[in-house]
Amino acid sequence: MIVSLWPLFSVSVSGQEYESKEKGFEVCVVQQAWHTGIIIETADVDSLVWPEISGYRHKRYVDISWGDEKFYQVEGRPFFLAARAVLWPTQSVLRIYPFGLPPERSYGSDARMKTIELNREQFTLLCRFISNSYLRDQDNQPQPSTVYGKSNIYFLAIRNYHLFRTCNTWVALAFKNSGFDIRSFCVLNANQLFRQLEKIDG
Numbered sequence: 001m002i003v004s005l006w007p008l009f010s011v012s013v014s015g016q017e018y019e020s021k022e023k024g025f026e027v028c029v030v031q032q033a034w035h036t037g038i039i040i041e042t043a044d045v046d047s048l049v050w051p052e053i054s055g056y057r058h059k060r061y062v063d064i065s066w067g068d069e070k071f072y073q074v075e076g077r078p079f080f081l082a083a084r085a086v087l088w089p090t091q092s093v094l095r096i097y098p099f100g101l102p103p104e105r106s107y108g109s110d111a112r113m114k115t116i117e118l119n120r121e122q123f124t125l126l127c128r129f130i131s132n133s134y135l136r137d138q139d140n141q142p143q144p145s146t147v148y149g150k151s152n153i154y155f156l157a158i159r160n161y162h163l164f165r166t167c168n169t170w171v172a173l174a175f176k177n178s179g180f181d182i183r184s185f186c187v188l189n190a191n192q193l194f195r196q197l198e199k200i201d202g
Contacts, residue, residue, distance in 0.1 A: 025123040028103055029171060029197060030063065031190040032111040036167045037065030037095070038126075038174060039103050049124055050131040052096070052142060059098035061106075064130055066170040068161040069093045073148055089160035093145050094133055095153055112190065114197050118178065126178040133157050133170075168193040175200070 028039040042062050045053040056062045069091040099106050103113060118126060134142040135156040145154040159165060164186065172184035172193055182196040 024117045024119060026115055026117050027123070027126065029114045029116065029193075030103060030107055030111055031113075031194070032107055035065060036171055036190055036193065037063045037097075038130075038171060039063050040127075042098070044123065045127050046124065050127045052131070052134075053127075056096065056098040059100050061099050061103065063095070063097040063099065065095045065097075065167055066092055066133065066157055066161075067095065067167045069145055069147055069154070069156070073145065073151070073154055089162045092157040092159055092161040093154040094130075094142075094157045096155065097153055112194065114194060116175070116197065116200055122178045122180070126174060129174050129177045133159075164188065172196050 025040075025044050030037055030039055039061055041060060042053055042057045043060070047054050053062070072093055072095065103111075107113070135158050137143050143156040145151045145156055159170075166188050168190055169184055169187050172182060172187040175197070176182055176184050180200050182199050184196075187193050187196055
């Protein structure tokens with residue numbers, strides 16, 4: 001479960017309400033088919049750390065993930081785009097998907113999930129990593145992907161996508177940058193990622 005029983009108190013930041021937890025924050029890593037993402041509760045996030053979260057507070061959760069700009073957004077899984085994504089570096093995108101139902105109901109029994117508890121500093125670093133993953137314009141604003149028409153879910157991201165830097169690599173890097181002693185190098189598939197995440201509990 002992603003719901004925490006830690007004591008809460010409400011703080012107002014830049015006109016937005018978020019819940020500041022005194023002891024811990026819970027996030028969930030989800031993997032389903034080609035998708036691997038990080039699920040957080042929108043109320044937990046300080047908008048001074050990740051300003052764009054303010055646009056998602058109408059939903060309880062947000063799923064953040066990263067991938068090749070073209071392959072990630074296309075319907076189906078065309079082989080030529082999959083080959084293009086892994087054989088040479090390509091533009092990446094952040095996928096920011098808000099939803100309301102609990103993750104177990106939203107993703108179903110075929111999804112692999114792992115809940116990880118972070119302290120305040122670790123959670124702040126995770127949110128800052130996400131915010132810093134946008135490829136921003138000269139006004140420091142996220143740039144929507146326009147490869148298939150302007151998107152309100154996919155945004156241009158830093159770092160190129162390729163065979164040795166996948167969505168699983170990105171998730172591992174997110175937790176590594178949050179202060180956890182795991183590696184991101186050569187974490188290419190979900191099995192490798194979840195083996196690294198198991199170290200967090202140990």
